[in-house]
Amino acid sequence: MNKKIVHDALILFAFTIVLGLILGLVHGITKEPIDAANNAAQQKAFQAVFADAEQFSLAEYDANAANQLLKDNGYSDVIDDVQEAKDGSGNLLGYVITVTAKDGSQGSITFSVGIRMDRTVNGYSITDTSETPGLGLKASEEDFYSQFEGKNVEKFEVVKQTPAADNQIEAITGSTITSKAIANGCNAAILFFDNELGGAK
Numbered sequence: 008m009n010k011k012i013v014h015d016a017l018i019l020f021a022f023t024i025v026l027g028l029i030l031g032l033v034h035g036i037t038k039e040p041i042d043a044a045n046n047a048a049q050q051k052a053f054q055a056v057f058a059d060a061e062q063f064s065l066a067e068y069d070a071n072a073a074n075q076l077l078k079d080n081g082y083s084d085v086i087d088d089v090q091e092a093k094d095g096s097g098n099l100l101g102y103v104i105t106v107t108a109k110d111g112s113q114g115s116i117t118f119s120v121g122i123r124m125d126r127t128v129n130g131y132s133i134t135d136t137s138e139t140p141g142l143g144l145k146a147s148e149e150d151f152y153s154q155f156e157g158k159n160v161e162k163f164e165v166v167k168q169t170p171a172a173d174n175q176i177e178a179i180t181g182s183t184i185t186s187k188a189i190a191n192g193c194n195a196a197i198l199f200f201d202n203e204l205g206g207a208k
Contacts, residue, residue, distance in 0.1 A: 048134055049119075053090060053103045055132040056121025060092035060100055068203055076202055077195050083109040084195040087117065089204075099124065102204055105134070108192035112184040113137040116146070120196040130156040131193060143185035151179055151186070155193055162197070163190040 053063045066089040073086040088105040101123035108116045116136045121129030130152055138144045145151055155163065160174035165186045167178050178186040 049088075049105075052105075052119040052132040052134050053092070053121075056103055056119055056129045057092040057100065058129075059094065061095040062093045062097075063090040063103065064093070065089070066091045066102060066204075073199055073203055076199060080198055082191060082195045082198070084192050085109070086195070086199055088119075089199075092121065101129070102200060104196040104199060106192040106196050108188040108195075110184070110191065111136065111138060111188040112143050112182060113139060116185070116188055116192070118189070118192060120193055122196060122200045125159065126197070126200070127157060127159045128155055128193060128197070131189065138182075138185055143179070143182045145179045145182060146185050146189050151176075151189075155189075160197075162194045165190045 050063070054060070057063075068086075068089050070086065077084055077086065085107045086104060087107055088103075090103040090105075092100045092103055094100055101121060103119050103121050105117065105119045108118070114137045116133060116138065118131045118133040118136075120131045123129060132152075133147050136144065136147070138146065154170070154176045158173060162174060164172075164175050165178050165183065166175045167183065170177055176186065176190055
């Protein structure tokens with residue numbers, strides 16, 4: 008009886024080892040292409056919000072301080088990444104700030120916001136979302152995102168009617184929650200830029 012238990016245990020142990028090796032091998036094979044695809048998507052987003060930049064490099068910043076700043080100002084958003092956007096001569100044009108908005112209608116929305124050194128918002132590009140096609144996913148369409156482009160405002164405000172001020176953004180029909188999530192994320196990026204990256208001095 009004891010020999011059978013030991014035998015079965017050894018078989019189970021060997022099976023576990025082999026399975027672990029297979030999973031490790033699969034992970035090793037798939038990790039590089041997945042990382043490459045994610046990096047390509049990020050670079051595409053950076054370029055979308057800073058078309059005149061020729062190089063992007065990771066900016067130094069205190070992630071804990073950044074997110075505490077947002078929290079202290081009533082934002083649930085999180086700063087995920089900050090890139091310096093530079094021209095071909097290495098001159099700093101501005102920053103690409105990647106934000107995760109926690110309050111989308113279907114969950115979190117991650118997007119990159121381009122802000123020039125004079126504080127002008129170039130625009131944003133969504134990199135990850137679970138929003139509904141035909142509703143919240145319209146935040147990825149030009150009719151909506153173009154409202155943010157070229158704006159230099161203290162804070163964006165979402166309205167349901169035709170905007171009457173430069174800082175007002177007309178909500179996506181049927182997706183006010185998503186519209187506000189995007190606007191809040193852009194506002195969080197502006198706040199971070201003003202307080203941690205020097206703002207427009």
